[in-house]
Amino acid sequence: MLKLAILGLLQERPLHGYELRRHLAALTGHVRPISDGTLYPAIKRLETAGLLIRETEPGTAAAPRHTLHLTEAGQAALLARLRAPEELDITDENRWFTVLAFLRQLGDPAEQAAVLRRRLAFLNEPASFFYDGERPLGAEEFDDPFRRGLLLIARATTQTELSWLTETIAELDEH
Amino acid sequence: MLKLAILGLLQERPLHGYELRRHLAALTGHVRPISDGTLYPAIKRLETAGLLIRETEPGTAAAPRHTLHLTEAGQAALLARLRAPEELDITDENRWFTVLAFLRQLGDPAEQAAVLRRRLAFLNEPASFFYDGERPLGAEEFDDPFRRGLLLIARATTQTELSWLTETIAELDEH
DNA sequence: GCACCATACCTCGTAGTCGAGGTATCTCGG
DNA sequence: CCGAGATACCTCGACTACGAGGTATGGTGC
Numbered sequence: 001m002l003k004l005a006i007l008g009l010l011q012e013r014p015l016h017g018y019e020l021r022r023h024l025a026a027l028t029g030h031v032r033p034i035s036d037g038t039l040y041p042a043i044k045r046l047e048t049a050g051l052l053i054r055e056t057e058p059g060t061a062a063a064p065r066h067t068l069h070l071t072e073a074g075q076a077a078l079l080a081r082l083r084a085p086e087e088l089d090i091t092d093e094n095r096w097f098t099v100l101a102f103l104r105q106l107g108d109p110a111e112q113a114a115v116l117r118r119r120l121a122f123l124n125e126p127a128s129f130f131y132d133g134e135r136p137l138g139a140e141e142f143d144d145p146f147r148r149g150l151l152l153i154a155r156a157t158t159q160t161e162l163s164w165l166t167e168t169i170a171e172l173d174e175h
Numbered sequence: 176m177l178k179l180a181i182l183g184l185l186q187e188r189p190l191h192g193y194e195l196r197r198h199l200a201a202l203t204g205h206v207r208p209i210s211d212g213t214l215y216p217a218i219k220r221l222e223t224a225g226l227l228i229r230e231t232e233p234g235t236a237a238a239p240r241h242t243l244h245l246t247e248a249g250q251a252a253l254l255a256r257l258r259a260p261e262e263l264d265i266t267d268e269n270r271w272f273t274v275l276a277f278l279r280q281l282g283d284p285a286e287q288a289a290v291l292r293r294r295l296a297f298l299n300e301p302a303s304f305f306y307d308g309e310r311p312l313g314a315e316e317f318d319d320p321f322r323r324g325l326l327l328i329a330r331a332t333t334q335t336e337l338s339w340l341t342e343t344i345a346e347l348d349e350h
Numbered sequence: 351g352c353a354c355c356a357t358a359c360c361t362c363g364t365a366g367t368c369g370a371g372g373t374a375t376c377t378c379g380g
Numbered sequence: 381c382c383g384a385g386a387t388a389c390c391t392c393g394a395c396t397a398c399g400a401g402g403t404a405t406g407g408t409g410c
Contacts, residue, residue, distance in 0.1 A: 021358095038399095066358090145343060146279055149275060212371095240387090240388065
């Protein structure tokens with residue numbers, strides 16, 4: 001998830017670690033901050049995997065800055081992940097939203113629409129595991145104002161996403 | 176986060192692992208499924224920490240079922256976590272929603288309202304890191320339909336939560 | 351001239367999470 | 381009576397993430 005976000009940001013333009021940290025914060029910051037201890041190891045992992053390279057520019061600022069560039073393998077990896085959120089990426093909200101943030105980079109409207117359609121299908125699936133036979137699991141939710149709140153919030157989010165999805169798919173289909 | 180959810184569910188009633196798995200799925204299932212490889216180690220961690228004990232009932236079903244009970248330490252740990260989402264739990268959406276799911280178990284409306292107020296204050300904080308000097312980081316969002324979608328969804332979620340929070344706090348204040 | 355903050359990067363140990371695999375038994379349809 | 385599917389539990393290796401710490405330098409305010 002972080003990996004995808006880093007690749008996506010670097011595809012837009014090369015950045016050094018600190019800038020990357022700020023852009024990540026801008027993307028998901030308020031609700032899901034990313035610590036240094038998460039970011040820098042992730043950069044290193046991507047580097048050893050050959051997906052990005054660093055160019056050290058000494059003296060520009062206080063510390064020697066390492067400007068990070070995607071390699072061709074990195075760009076390929078990004079596109080592959082955007083194109084194929086097979087199981088994981090559409091299911092998990094975090095990952096899905098990260099895919100969405102960089103979906104623009106797929107370029108082709110038809111491909112973009114295909115990805116959106118997969119998410120749409122997933123959201124429309126009946127959530128079978130919510131039920132235990134007849135009665136919904138956790139039927140006591142309706143006595144509990146806090147669970148009611150959760151339901152309310154979840155429903156609003158899903159509703160907004162659903163209408164946005166159908167609208168946007170229609171727009172993409174008109175090329 | 177998973178730890179909190181397990182403690183919360185077991186406080187409501189003792190369960191065995193498989194039931195726990197289903198209730199967890201009902202809580203967060205569609206958007207955030209939990210795998211066995213995550214659940215069972217988590218149970219074991221809580222057990223070694225002395226927060227829960229297992230009672231083996233052989234022969235009830237196919238495999239020997241281990242009914243899990245909270246210990247007193249477990250109940251104390253749950254209450255402590257619900258009462259004190261100091262930094263982490265209000266910030267991170269996942270953790271916060273988990274807190275919400277079990278907030279009922281705090282009992283006292285004044286305490287519950289206090290927790291909600293903390294979340295309210297957090298949501299009303301200006302998201303300072305969204306800006307880089309004057310211009311908002313990622314102002315190009317408005318050229319990108321996908322980022323627009325993200326903004327739309329995020330805003331709807333926050334709006335729903337905000338109005339629910341103020342409403343519920345008012346209700347709690349009337350005891 | 352010095353304290354303080356922002357910039358910029360990094361390591362460490364710990365802990366959480368994942369998916370893929372495995373092992374049983376019980377139940378029900380054919 | 382056989383096989384499929386649900387119930388029930390578990391392990392393993394790999395990866396990801398976390399927070400708390402650390403090291404520097406440059407710029408601003410007093």
